[in-house]
């Protein structure tokens with residue numbers, strides 16, 4: 001049977017994710033939902049009308065849903081569900097400022113997803129990311145491997161772009177890695193970064209690397225400040241769509257994602273940004289990579305910072 005993916009939330013992040021997923025032309029159906037009457041239907045109609053030009057056969061179905069679960073039948077039998085519902089940041093706001101309002105939204109959505117697509121893998125992107133991913137698992141009661149969050153793919157892509165621009169080399173020649181949380185405790189891993197196979201530390205001075213790390217950590221805020229209303233969505237949607245595709249194709253690709261960590265790196269019982277193999281069952285395996293002492297210490301610090309906040313979301 002053809003694959004089916006649902007994107008909940010037809011805002012900037014959700015609409016661009018649906019478009020990317022449709023343009024991959026690997027899914028039978030892409031479902032796009034929102035609580036704003038007519039918005040997902042209108043966007044789906046528009047994306048479908050691009051099929052003849054872009055040359056893809058995937059059908060996009062838009063559906064207005066209610067917070068009470070009305071309309072959710074449309075997501076039945078989805079292989080993957082991407083949750084983008086929730087408010088984005090405004091200039092000056094931190095991701096944590098969104099906690100209470102988005103927790104209500106994400107809890108409701110996750111409960112409805114569990115009811116109507118009980119076999120799906122869920123990819124959460126709503127902010128604050130680590131907390132909303134933990135809440136998605138709590139509210140859906142899905143096995144932890146079937147719930148993950150998107151952050152590391154985006155942070156890594158931002159870091160890669162900054163390095164490529166700094167050195168004026170193709171992005172394809174640059175490999176970077178960030179772990180940890182999607183926020184202040186993001187952990188860049190310079191020891192895993194290379195340019196044309198050479199260690200980053202051999203092609204850029206330490207102070208320049210640190211400058212790019214800081215810019216990566218503030219990558220979301222930099223876009224928010226420029227846009228003045230709304231937050232980034234082109235790179236974020238590219239990341240979430242790539243993850244959903246890896247699930248649908250059971251590819252086993254290794255990607256930096258927010259995954260349940262259970263003993264890896266000596267860390268347990270927390271959703272954290274790590275590298276993991278992605279497949280039909282969600283997280284196939286968390287992949288441990290050798291880290292320097294400082295990088296490992298940063299990862300452990302990030303784990304403790306998000307652990308406390310993730311414990312709070314259970315009651316939200």
Ligand SMILES: NC(=O)c1ccc[n+]([C@@H]2O[C@H](COP(=O)([O-])OP(=O)(O)OC[C@H]3O[C@@H](n4cnc5c(N)ncnc54)[C@H](O)[C@@H]3O)[C@@H](O)[C@H]2O)c1
Nearest residue numbers: 009010011012013014034035085086087088125126127236
């Ligand atoms: N993880 C990341 O890397 C990352 C990156 C960028 C943005 N984000 C987050 O993604 C979320 C969405 O961002 P955006 O730019 O699309 O915002 P947006 O305001 O453009 O869209 C959000 C959409 O969610 C919808 N919505 C609200 N409650 C809903 C519900 N119960 N069911 C279905 N839909 C509902 C709204 O009607 C709106 O259309 C935000 O929380 C933002 O902070 C995460």
